[in-house]
Amino acid sequence: MRARLVKALLRFFALLPLPANHALGAFIGWLAWVLPTPAKRITRINLDLCLPELSPAERRRLARRSLMEAGKTLTETGPLWYWPAERIRALLVGTHGAEAVDRALAAGYGAIVATPHLGSWEMAGHFGAMRWNITVLYRPPRLQALEQVMRTGRATLGARLxxxxxxxxxxxxxxxxxxxLVGILPDQDPGERGGVFAPFFGVEANSMVLLPRLARKSGAPVFFAVCERLPRGRGYRLHFTPAPGGITDPDPRTAATAMNQGVEACVRALPEQYQWNYRRFRTRPPGEPPLY
Known part of the structure; x- marks a missing residue:
């Protein structure tokens, strides 16, 4: 029943043109802000932990804006999974730095694109398929019945999963x-066995070791990719930046720290579009109390 409801909502979201879709998403996010929701509580905790240099009023404003952007992330999944390829292609209005990825692939070593939960990571995956031959690592959804919908939607433009x-x-x-080219989301909690603790915005975070290990063993360069969501449903702009050099360090904590620094730099450039409502710090070092 729950999976059918989610599919119906996604199809409804796909009926809307992007400006209306994003307006609805912003409204849903605003409701998550004005009501006592878990998303609001987690967002405020994360911002207090990660951006203490902001004033309380600035963090409140950022929390509200980020939840409105999170609402857009929800609603835009409909068109980005269900629209035809040509209609999705038309949403991309510009790129910056993609030529560096072109050069890396031309050198023959492959490349790794690390896409944080920032802006529209679904659209970033589509662009990887539009321009290159990309395989994207994904975590199956909790609702098993949605996995095939996810796979089909993310493969609309030819991405492999x-x-x-x-x-x-x-x-x-x-x-x-x-x-x-391969694509990875670098800022998920990988679980107790898949990570190492490393600072993220000055807070110890369980951080994946897979991405640095892939880069070190393959010799493939790493680029961070952020798909910026433009205001009023005007589309998306994609930005690529090289990862910090320490990401291939043989010491897992040093490499994970460099990876997290790359994510931080992306987030600081577009903080309102980061997924602050994700429990990034749910796994704590031994002896530390829970943060949520």
Whole structure:
């Protein structure tokens, strides 16, 4: 029942042109702000932890704006999974830095694109398929019935998907050996066995070791990609920046720290579009109390 409801909502969101879709998403996010929601509580905790240099009033304003952007993330999933390829292509109004990825792929070593939960990461994956041959690592949704919808939607423009399991990781290595592009979300909690604690905005965060390990073993350069959501549903603009050099350090904590610094730099450039309502610090070092 729940999966059918989610699918129906996504199809409804896909009926709306992007300006109306984003307006609805902003309204949903505003409701999440004015009501006593878990998303509001988590957002405020994260902003207090990560951006203490802002005044309380500035953090409140940022929390409200970020929840409105989170609402857009929800509603835009409909068109980005259900619209035809040509209609999705028309949403991209510009790119910056993609030529560096072109050059890296031309060198034959493959490349890794790290896309934080910032802006429209769904659109970033579509662009990777539009311009290159990309394989994207994904974590299956909690509702198993939605996995095929997700896979089909993310493959609309030709992206290939690899699950977060041993077979999926082998696929990523094979793609890099073949000189192709892989995409990873670098700012998820990887679970107790898949990460190492490293600072993120000055707070110890369980951070993935997979991305630095892929880069070190394959020799593939890493780029951070952010798909900026433009105001009033005017489309998207994609930005690419090289990752910090320390991301291939053999010490896991040093490499994860460099990776987190890359994510931080992306977030500071567009803080209102980061997914602050995600429980990024739910896994704590031994002996530390929970933060949420």
């Amino acid at each position: 690899a699950r977060t399991d041993a077979a999926g990781i082998r696929t990523l290595y094979a793609e890099l050996r073949a000189g192709r």
